[in-house]
Amino acid sequence: MPLAVLAGLVLVGELRAVPGLVAGLIVLAGAMSASLLWRRDLKLILAALRRADGERTARPWLPATARVEREARLLARALAARAAEIEQLLRAEAGIVERLPDALLVLGSDRGVRRANAAARALFGAEIGAVLRHPELRAAVDAVLAGGVSARSAEIALSAPIRREVLAVVIPLDPPLAGGGEAVAVLTDRTRERAVEAMRADFVANASHELRTPLTSLIGFIETLRGPARDDPAAQERFLGIMAEQAARMNRLIDDLLQLSRIEVAEHRAPDADVALAPLLRRIAALFEPLVSERQMRLLVEVPEVLPEVAGDEDQLAQVVQNLLDNALKYGRQGGTVRLVAELVGAGTNLGGRWLPRPGIVIAVQDDGVGIPREHLPRLTERFYRVDKGRSRAVGGTGLGLAIVKHVVSRHRGQLVIGSVEGEGSTFRVWLPKRSG
Numbered sequence: 332m333p334l335a336v337l338a339g340l341v342l343v344g345e346l347r348a349v350p351g352l353v354a355g356l357i358v359l360a361g362a363m364s365a366s367l368l369w370r371r372d373l374k375l376i377l378a379a380l381r382r383a384d385g386e387r388t389a390r391p392w393l394p395a396t397a398r399v400e401r402e403a404r405l406l407a408r409a410l411a412a413r414a415a416e417i418e419q420l421l422r423a424e425a426g427i428v429e430r431l432p433d434a435l436l437v438l439g440s441d442r443g444v445r446r447a448n449a450a451a452r453a454l455f456g457a458e459i460g461a462v463l464r465h466p467e468l469r470a471a472v473d474a475v476l477a478g479g480v481s482a483r484s485a486e487i488a489l490s491a492p493i494r495r496e497v498l499a500v501v502i503p504l505d506p507p508l509a510g511g512g513e514a515v516a517v518l519t520d521r522t523r524e525r526a527v528e529a530m531r532a533d534f535v536a537n538a539s540h541e542l543r544t545p546l547t548s549l550i551g552f553i554e555t556l557r558g559p560a561r562d563d564p565a566a567q568e569r570f571l572g573i574m575a576e577q578a579a580r581m582n583r584l585i586d587d588l589l590q591l592s593r594i595e596v597a598e599h600r601a602p603d604a605d606v607a608l609a610p611l612l613r614r615i616a617a618l619f620e621p622l623v624s625e626r627q628m629r630l631l632v633e634v635p636e637v638l639p640e641v642a643g644d645e646d647q648l649a650q651v652v653q654n655l656l657d658n659a660l661k662y663g664r665q666g667g668t669v670r671l672v673a674e675l676v677g678a679g680t681n682l683g684g685r686w687l688p689r690p691g692i693v694i695a696v697q698d699d700g701v702g703i704p705r706e707h708l709p710r711l712t713e714r715f716y717r718v719d720k721g722r723s724r725a726v727g728g729t730g731l732g733l734a735i736v737k738h739v740v741s742r743h744r745g746q747l748v749i750g751s752v753e754g755e756g757s758t759f760r761v762w763l764p765k766r767s768g
Contacts, residue, residue: 433518472516485500494599495522500517628664628667674693676690715732747759747761
């Protein structure tokens with residue numbers, strides 16, 4: 332029954348003289364009940380009207396306007412307290428949803444996103460719409476919105492901005508939310524778990540393959556030392572030196588495999604610490620002075636005094652620069668020159684045929700060695716790929732340095748561009764996006 336009719340029945344006759352007050356009370360009650368839409372608030376309004384009518388009989392000397400005004404104030408305070416309670420509950424609910432570790436999306440009947448929590452924004456950013464267009468996830472959402480199912484799950488693989496494995500569970504909302512939410516999609520990032528599984532399998536396969544040669548050598552030399560070379564000091568000295576080299580190679584190989592595996596496990600989550608590149612680059616360059624002197628080469632460092640900060644992992648970025656400088660100095664021309672250059676570039680810059688989407692820092696390491704044949708360039712960042720296997724092993728390479736560089740740059744949402752001309756040298760460029768804001 333409408334509130335205006337109820338008020339008229341309760342206060343008939345006596346309140347006709349104060350139509351403005353009655354109208355104000357009913358408007359207040361109607362507005363509050365319409366905004367809150369809760370039965371408890373309707374009971375509060377009706378109780379207030381009944382008390383006002385009861386006072387008309389119990390306290391006839393009290394004017395009707397005073398009775399209604401008094402009850403209106405009491406009602407206003409009760410409704411304000413109730414509204415504050417509702418607001419507090421809504422804030423608590425919003426806080427819980429916002430802090431959920433998994434991404435949560437509230438979807439409308441048009442498949443549009445009505446709400447996304449912090450985990451969803453951090454995981455997908457501006458790509459939320461593209462995620463919902465994934466065929467398997469879209470099929471799950473369509474099935475839930477069509478009715479007849481309590482939930483539907485889908486495992487999806489996303490490739491941009493970095494490859495991720497996501498488990499999506501879509502649940503209908505019955506009744507729908509006031510804001511038009513018809514379903515909830517909970518998306519759990521399983522990239523790390525899948526990466527760990529793949530890492531274990533890859534580690535076993537790679538380690539068994541690459542460690543077989545040095546292990547075979549060690550076993551052979553040990554047998555020789557126990558047998559024919561038992562009483563040959565010169566042979567023992569020579570064989571022990573080779574065994575030490577093979578053991579050191581195995582140690583480097585295991586270290587690089589472990590480092591690469593750790594990077595791959597965390598590759599789907601971009602680092603967010605502030606890294607000042609200018610002092611980092613100079614510090615890394617100084618570490619190579621002994622190798623520069625040994626190779627009778629020159630290392631030219633062309634880094635501005637100040638560069639904008641990037642969002643990154645300082646240790647991993649240091650590893651990138653170390654690997655690139657190490658390669659340039661080991662594979663460059665004896666007595667040649669290696670350049671380490673860093674510069675700020677703007678959006679739209681052409682980096683080896685790639686147009687950069689944002690401003691950022693380009694770090695380039697250039698040598699004047701023999702260069703790399705064109706057919707090898709696409710495969711340089713593969714695990715254990717070597718252009719010259721004999722030379723790589725002779726200088727202590729594991730075949731994992733550029734693979735580490737590629738995955739670190741990928742984790743930092745950057746780009747690696749390799750250019751080389753046979754007989755003239757090679758240039759490795761790394762673009763890192765400038766920290767926004």
